[in-house]
Amino acid sequence: MFFPLSFVDFKSYSLRLGILALPILITQFCQAALGVVDAIMAGQVSALDLAAVAVGSGIWLPLFLLATGILIATTPLIGEAIGQNQLDKVPHITQQSLWTAGVIGILGFIIVNLAPNVLALMGVPENIQPIATQYLHGVSFGFPAIAVYAVLRSYCEALGRPEPVTVISIIGLLADIPLNYIFIHGLFGMPEMGGAGCGVATAIVLWINVLLLAVYTSFTKRHQFASTRFFYAFASPNR
Template identity: 30%
Template sequence: MLGHTVVALVDNIMVGQLGTAELAAVSLGNSFMFVAMSLGIGFSTAITPLVAEADAEGNFEKGKSSFKHGLFLCIVLSVLLAATVFIAKPVMYTMKQPPEVVELAMPYLTLVTVSLIPLIIFQAFKQFSDGMSLTRYPMYATVLANLVNVLLNYMFIFGKWGAPELGVVGAAIGTLVSRVIMVLYLWYLLYKKEKSRPFVIGIKLFTLSKVMLKKVVNLGFPSALQMFFEVAIFTAAIWLSGILGKNPQAANQIALNLSSMTFMVAMGFSVVAMIRVGNQKGLKRFEDLRRIAFSIFLLSFLCAVVFALMFLIFNTAFPKMYLDYDNPLEFKNNAEVVSIAAQLLLVSAIFQITDTIQVVALGTLRGMQDVKIPTIITFIAYWAIGFPIMYYLGLFTDYGSTGIWLGLLAGLTVSGILLFIRFNYLSKRLILSQSK
């Protein structure tokens, strides 16, 4: 999970050397991508609990059917989402964003949108691999993709080793190529593994069952909405920051990228929760299900505390990694970006804990195949509570960018509390129902 964000980290650091406008352009372009990615990645998570349950039961046919139908739907969804982003591109001109930022973002978004298709297909294979408890293989594929991305970024952003100097577009080329390699390498690793080979060969994608399609959609669609509601509010933060100016938008991108890295660690624990809870559900060991879930809550909480302390201590040092402080022409802009980003990281330090609790709670609930009520909870937390706060504090008070992130803090906190209560209630109910 962290590997996905490292791709963005590398892009941001390398593009940040070109200037704050270029960094803001990547931020704006990725804001469109994040919304589409959230739907694709969120939908693909339906595959993991179904495969984990079948794996615990030793039911090969059920496991392969779950994967095949999930893969088919992810392919269809990836094409639809990429087409939607292409259609939505002109919206950038109507969003009151800095004109120079929009002009730089347009060609970048074109290539990154194409990369959405291999990314979501990769997610289908990854979620299957996770469900089989083979979590190392997606990690290996992601590490390789990151190495390729760094190499191609260096070549095409700065025009090294005979390659053309393409700036922001060069970062998009690295992202696209690395994601194609990522999905191909993961398939190869799963093909070489005896346990997973029968699942990834002979996939008759167009021999489908309406019952299984409906089951995957019923799990995947609410899961996609859950991730969409959260990612969309962070995307709203990007757009609201753009209204404040290119420097607030660049600062928002730095803080968002750093926060996304720590969030992906929490997402890793969420995947573990989904796998292990799904296993125990298949085995009908509900007391173990609850014990395992609380163990994951505790471990992820401890990690969140460490990250919070890091953001508190290094809130000024971290943003400086993204900017070229040796460029005298950009010194004033860079200083303003670092000052704003440092304030945002203080807010992020506070919501490390609640953000971790909410995403791990979602993982446990997905493992229990409970997705509809959590979807309502995430909508209320982010859009009925968080967004109005961030909109008002960000645009109508002196808080500015910090006000936007205080709204994020409110939404994540409410979501974390309510989702934890939901898991606690359901897990106790399972144990009681089994004891009767």
């Protein structure tokens, strides 16, 4: 049955939706911008490095979106539990999603490391393949963090708290710039890796993001029902 809304109701609902949606949009932008920042900074080294990072980003970013798309199902599951006032289910749903994230993160790590084997089949020039391979190898270590972060992000957003996720995403994007510079040019005792160093920097950023979000979800005083702290007394995966 259709219930027409008055203009005042429409304006109120639109404002509330916008307040929730804006941080989520900023988060999406920051995550997608990681690959863009890598390409820009690699391009300052050489055209070869730029091409290699662009090829690598074209492989790992779709896998990143696939993993996030699967695990974002946590949001409606938690929302349903809250809507039905079954608050005790929230930690269990989150724990089960984290188990799933572990599997997806490991699979992502393996797939990204195997991806360089198809570079020749994709017609990637031979002089680009070594740099792209090193870049993908570095990024691959961040895939477990991507998966866990997607669950914790969904957890926060389902509880109507997308702002911390947005702040952490901005911090991660800003941290990616100096970290790229360090690994590209070999500063502070790090090896000089050129454009391939962007992969290592991105992996570090992904782990920084997930650790910050894990700290927030563990120690925030909000939503006590949900933080019956799902990091404690971890349930075994459902069969």
